[in-house]
Amino acid sequence: MKSKKQRLKTLEEIQQLRNNLSGLLGNKKAIDPKGNYVTFEVRDNNHLLTQIISLLEVCVFALDGDGVMLFPANQNASKEESVVQVLELVLSILPDSQMYFLDQLDEILSNPEN
Template sequence: MKSNDLNRIKLETLQDIGASKDGLQKEKNNRHTLRLANIPFDDHTSYLLKVTALLEVCVLALDGQGDFHSKMLSHHDLDTSVKMVLEVVIEMMPHDDMFKLKKLLTVLEEDIDNRYYPEKLKELIINSNHEKEKDIEKAK
């Protein structure tokens, strides 16, 4: 294999690694440049397991059964570490996914009285029920 071909393959490999969305990614805001951490999960089960594990670590640390801070950050106390992890857990919670799940369940269960039920669909169902009642009355 020629060295040019090998270098081209190496460059393509490096570009693929650099284009990966895992790890820290820069995101520019109006004033600041933030770094967003992308963590890969296999499915919702592994996602919830990792969030639960973080919460369990906080419980153990608060019970005094675990030493939670690293030696590099020895000037921080245990409560600060626990607060930081709890903030991360709160940010990781799938609030939007849970809201979507509630909406899906209300539509599938046809729970018209639920506040998450879509208004347009509710109107269509009510109108179709009225038309069915009129058809039944005409048939009598």
């Protein structure tokens, strides 16, 4: 069984990981001041995952579908170019920082000897 000191150290490690978290659900301190950003609200990681899945489903439908899905004012773009833009958006909103945090947290919590 862990001593109180060991548990406190583990909690401090978890808090340090959380403080270093960046990305959509993380620290606002991590935002690069040189860039321009568009933000959107998500309730939690599950909501973010749902949004990413929806964007990917739209890409699959656009590439498989026979219909024209382009905005009339943007007829010069191909559906492939539009899908590439959506996929680039998906890549930019992937919660990689949150996933790293959860992996580290899982490692800490799955090893009771620490």
